[in-house]
Amino acid sequence: MGSDDSYEFTDYSLDQEQLEYIEEVLDDDLIQAGVHSVLLIDMAGNIIAQKDNGHCDHDVYSLAALASANFAAVDTMAKIVGEEEFSLLFHKGENENIHFSKVHSEFLLITIFGKDVTLGLLRLKVNEVVEKIRGLWE
């Protein structure tokens, strides 16, 4: 990581307790339900919290940078065609799928899951998690 990143602007702050709560939620609601890996990242691509089932050795730092950049690119495309935002961001692979969900203006939740979880169930679980994380600032 470059040392020039140290003054990166952030307008959220999470203490130890809140981070532990988030990790607990990610683990209980998503990993226990069969999701392979889950990342909570900020819009600059920094990883806030991360959980996996212990069988994933993905390069999560690159993944977070790509995911945030991609989310921003898609958001810009939406604006160009006159949309506020695109609702569904989901990529399907042979074995692994990626789902993106906006938590609020600062955070994205990225889940990687396989065939053992349906998209419907995943979206339900993700919505619950997003609600719980949002609850931290209410």
Added chain:
Amino acid sequence: MAFVNMKTKEVQAKIVFYGPGRGGKTTNLEYVYSKFRERIKTDMVSIKTHGDRTLFFDFLPFDIGKIMGYDVKIQLYTVPGQVKYNATRKLVLKGVDGMVFVADSQRDKREKNHESLKNLQENLAAYKKSIFKIPLVLQYNKRDLKETPLMPIEMMEKDLNKQLKAPSFPASAITGENVVPTLKKIISLTMASLQNVMK
């Protein structure tokens, strides 16, 4: 990998501004955008963080008029300079036709310039392009700074351009000094390299 459209007689070429974080890549494009507003019909696209750092790229399409009977559209891009964004930075280089390396003249950025140039060489190599062969211009930016010690031009030439021997300009993106000459130089090098496909 410029695209030459034989039917509409249009050429699209991609020029990428590269360099260390906070070196002035985006500022170069912003200056070009403000200077040539009447030629640029669309808004500049910037994908950046809330902290105003480039996250993916800036994009500015720029019509330069007719060359050899073709309408030439230059697509200017910047990359994110921060080290951690290498995965996205590399993507922007896909299909690049010409490069501007924006170096930071501040003395304490010497190492950062080095790292970034090396990173450029590696990322170009991933696309089977050589930094010695691609049209390239070096820009020694921030010459306007008075408060911080700057490296002498000779030192930057020796550091960065000894082997490359690319055209180079001392510049100030913020005041606009030598921004347009940098751009003109890279456009002319890029167009020269495309001549064999524009027949």
Added chain:
Amino acid sequence: MGSNYDDNVSYSDFTLGHEELETIEEVLQKDLVDGGVHSVLLIDMAGNIVAKKDNGNCEHDLYSLAALASANFAAVDTMAKIVGENEFSLLFHKGEEESIHFSKVNPEFLLITIFGKEVTLGLLRLKVSEAIEKINSIW
């Protein structure tokens, strides 16, 4: 400069002749725009526009869209590789009024379609597959 720049192998595949471009534009018009698609772009992976057609009511900034679409595709492709996939099959963004669909034509080209509610995703995918087959038969 031109003489010692030897990377031009890549250009050859890209220099489509006048006739080929006309065939492509005809396919885009007949199969997609006449089928209700608002706007369609054939772009290369560097974000250049190869061909475009629309229904005459679109005023989108297509050059920016092409730059973003190729970057979007490349980012998703890299993410796929990171999680161990060859590629992700479906690239589609749904909006309230307009949706965007991406399809890979070959390793060098992408087809981007922008469409509204009057076209279903199923029908669109069918039309896109047909158009891609026709475009690929040019080579």
